[in-house]
Amino acid sequence: xxxxxxxxxxxxxxxxxxxxxxxxxxxxxxxxxxxxxxxxxxxxxxxxxxxxxxxxxxxxxxxxxxxxxxxxxxxxxxxxxxxxxxxxxxxxxxxxxxxxxxxxxxxxxxxxxxxxxxxxxxxxxxxxxxxxxxxxxxxxxxxxxxxxxxxxxxxxxxxxxxxxxxxxxxxxxxxxxxxxxxxxxxxxxxxxxxxxxxxxxxxxxxxxxxxxxxxxxxxxxxxxxxxxxxxxxxxxxxxxxxxxxxxxxxxxxxxxxxxxxxxxxxxxxxxxxxxxxxxxx
Amino acid sequence: xxxxxxxxxxxxxxxxxxxxxxxxxxxxxxxxxxxxxxxxxxxxxxxxxxxxxxxxxxxxxxxxxxxxxxxxxxxxxxxxxxxxxxxxxxxxxxxxxxxxxxxxxxxxxxxxxxxxxxxxxxxxxxxxxxxxxxxxxxxxxxxxxxxxxxxxxxxxxxxxxxxxxxxxxxxxxxxxxxxxxxxxxxxxxxxxxxxxxxxxxxxxxxxxxxxxxxxxxxxxxxxxxxxxxxxxxxxxxxxxxxxxxxxxxxxxxxxxxxxxxxxxxxxxxxxxxxxxxxxxx
Numbered sequence: 001x002x003x004x005x006x007x008x009x010x011x012x013x014x015x016x017x018x019x020x021x022x023x024x025x026x027x028x029x030x031x032x033x034x035x036x037x038x039x040x041x042x043x044x045x046x047x048x049x050x051x052x053x054x055x056x057x058x059x060x061x062x063x064x065x066x067x068x069x070x071x072x073x074x075x076x077x078x079x080x081x082x083x084x085x086x087x088x089x090x091x092x093x094x095x096x097x098x099x100x101x102x103x104x105x106x107x108x109x110x111x112x113x114x115x116x117x118x119x120x121x122x123x124x125x126x127x128x129x130x131x132x133x134x135x136x137x138x139x140x141x142x143x144x145x146x147x148x149x150x151x152x153x154x155x156x157x158x159x160x161x162x163x164x165x166x167x168x169x170x171x172x173x174x175x176x177x178x179x180x181x182x183x184x185x186x187x188x189x190x191x192x193x194x195x196x197x198x199x200x201x202x203x204x205x206x207x208x209x210x211x212x213x214x215x216x217x218x219x220x221x222x223x224x225x226x227x228x229x230x231x232x233x234x235x236x237x238x239x240x241x242x243x244x245x246x247x248x249x250x251x252x253x254x255x256x257x258x259x260x261x262x263x264x265x266x267x268x269x270x271x272x273x274x275x276x277x278x279x280x281x
Numbered sequence: 282x283x284x285x286x287x288x289x290x291x292x293x294x295x296x297x298x299x300x301x302x303x304x305x306x307x308x309x310x311x312x313x314x315x316x317x318x319x320x321x322x323x324x325x326x327x328x329x330x331x332x333x334x335x336x337x338x339x340x341x342x343x344x345x346x347x348x349x350x351x352x353x354x355x356x357x358x359x360x361x362x363x364x365x366x367x368x369x370x371x372x373x374x375x376x377x378x379x380x381x382x383x384x385x386x387x388x389x390x391x392x393x394x395x396x397x398x399x400x401x402x403x404x405x406x407x408x409x410x411x412x413x414x415x416x417x418x419x420x421x422x423x424x425x426x427x428x429x430x431x432x433x434x435x436x437x438x439x440x441x442x443x444x445x446x447x448x449x450x451x452x453x454x455x456x457x458x459x460x461x462x463x464x465x466x467x468x469x470x471x472x473x474x475x476x477x478x479x480x481x482x483x484x485x486x487x488x489x490x491x492x493x494x495x496x497x498x499x500x501x502x503x504x505x506x507x508x509x510x511x512x513x514x515x516x517x518x519x520x521x522x523x524x525x526x527x528x529x530x531x532x533x534x535x536x537x538x539x540x541x542x543x544x545x546x547x548x549x550x551x552x553x554x555x556x557x558x559x560x561x562x
Contacts, residue, residue, distance in 0.1 A: 064370055108391055109391075110345050120532070123532065125530040252510075253398060
């Protein structure tokens with residue numbers, strides 16, 4: 001089984017309500033102090049996609065990281081709070097038993113799904129002109145090699161982790177910008193779907209590292225993905241490369257935000273994404 | 282009482298749980314087919330700000346517009362799902378009785394509040410150089426004058442509703458872009474606070490109108506605001522002007538998204554904002 005599908009495996013809880021699932025963290029997706037945030041977001045979306053009452057495909061996903069996720073099992077409950085003819089709104093919660101503390105809410109999410117009607121379209125976010133992924137070297141993981149980074153083939157166009165190299169002075173300006181452009185593909189390759197996009201839109205390392213030229217403790221606290229494509233367009237992408245772009249906006253008093261886009265290899269805007277990140281000075 | 286404060290008036294429900302409030306829609310804030318979305322977002326935030334267990338100030342707000350809001354009373358329940366030493370995560374729901382349909386969830390939201398520690402800050406979103414608000418004419422409401430538009434003094438720098446003027450061909454290109462820059466102030470003037478920012482970040486008319494040079498039915502379905510300032514910085518703004526900027530990103534099959542920023546009159550980044558909007562072709 002592909003490691004992404006292994007992480008997304010959810011068992012319906014036969015004694016619980018419809019939309020209640022059991023899952024388990026995966027060592028293959030571990031980040032510094034918990035799972036990669038993108039895989040957690042994908043699992044939250046997956047609970048909606050597996051719900052028997054699902055109506056339509058995802059258009060908006062917001063995940064809040066409310067507590068640390070420990071290694072072990074968890075329970076997700078996805079609830080359709082409102083269904084209309086063409087749209088459906090969901091709330092999702094993931095809980096985990098944290099020993100003496102009891103059940104802790106680790107993630108909350110809201111999801112909107114919709115039956116998209118074919119119609120007029122345009123983009124104010126054209127894909128930037130960048131070298132093809134085949135012409136770029138695969139990014140090497142930083143010292144200590146985090147497991148989740150091995151789950152992606154990443155080819156940096158600009159705004160990579162060069163500043164981690166020996167000889168760079170911490171705090172020295174890196175690019176004068178927090179812009180990164182990175183080609184992304186699941187490793188091994190896997191056909192694109194909504195859950196895969198929900199994870200890939202979170203692959204960017206903290207913008208504050210790039211902005212300050214040094215690493216620090218940082219973690220996403222709120223994460224939003226808007227989906228601009230339907231099932232057919234995603235199927236047409238198959239397992240091709242995705243170009244990701246991310247940039248910081250404002251930084252101050254322990255938080256910064258990031259705005260980003262993912263395009264298909266042929267330049268179609270797939271998702272736009274935003275996140276708020278906690279960082280330690 | 283200022284019309285903004287009248288809209289934010291919430292009565293604690295003495296028979297309900299802590300964080301349960303009663304409110305009522307306000308004719309002064311009516312838009313096409315319901316209240317202005319920004320006032321609804323502000324009311325959801327206000328329920329958190331009024332909660333006796335509140336910890337910190339808002340850093341992230343996401344509101345989902347799940348059903349039409351009717352004229353009349355409503356109930357909001359704000360729940361702190363996780364509180365740590367320095368952060369707090371909330372879920373919020375607004376319900377309304379819709380006649381024979383019974384209680385309907387009209388809005389869902391997640392809010393994060395935090396005790397911000399003073400520390401390093403920077404901006405990758407400098408305020409654009411634009412003419413001062415005092416040099417620009419006050420925007421006139423479009424024909425039919427929507428009540429909520431009277432609640433703001435808006436001075437358009439670029440990307441206004443000029444295309445609604447007689448003689449413009451529907452569909453003719455307007456700017457070749459969906460960018461708007463608009464000076465914003467409550468009318469009458471009112472000191473800035475978090476709820477005011479939550480409302481002001483939604484004042485931009487649908488980007489699809491500007492992009493296509495024609496109006497259509499459209500409504501926000503998911504709305505996110507990240508707050509980049511604390512209480513002191515907001516108090517320093519007093520009732521000065523705020524510069525708002527918004528731009529579309531992707532449009533297709535009935536939905537588009539918008540990204541935006543609000544700066545203080547002196548150029549401090551106050552909030553960044555994103556929304557997904559439904560539109561009818």
